[in-house]
Amino acid sequence: DVVMTQTPPSLSVAIGQSVSISCKSSQSLVHSDGKTYLNWLLQNPGQSPKRLIYQVSNLGSGVPDRFSGTGSEKDFTLKISRVEAEDLGVYHCVQATHVPLTFGSGTKLEIK
């Protein structure tokens, strides 16, 4: 199974700051169809997860452009520019290139 190593486990940031979260995979996430199926999700407290980013860098529907995703092969980053209060929660990366699909362990974002 592909292991997704997500860091840091937690972050505490002030409103308006920028932060980055890393996700590294144990294998390349480039699919045989040429696409890279790496998603970023945000789970606000008490809520279901919602998709922020798909295929590494594509913004999900209705997601503010303060969120951006970069990376390739085995190394991926989610960046949040100008953090807002509504961004608190747990961020998850999930790879959908290889079966079984696997999640990172999550990054908890707290607002200072």
Next chain:
Amino acid sequence: QVQLKESGPGLVQPSQTLSLTCTVSGFSLTSYNVHWVRQPPGKGLEWMGRMRYNGDTSYNSALKSRLSISRDTSKNQVFLKMNSLQTDDTGTYYCNSGFAYWGQGTLVTVSS
């Protein structure tokens, strides 16, 4: 609009079988994949398995021997059955479509 809703028993006795239903609307099960994901209290997300648009299924390696996913396209429903439940199967169970649309989740407690 796209909606998914999980339903099933909130309480299951140890060693018994869990049966959950994901009822979808706003899209066809023959066009999109549906995944099952679970989350133990206070922990991260775990991919359980998926029903592909073409009827194929894939499973988490660790759960494969206990898990079965099926569907009824005429009723727009995807089913999860998992046997030999133990206390560490307690958690919130979600269905989602391509990680883009999620149900509200259903809490399953395994206890006698």
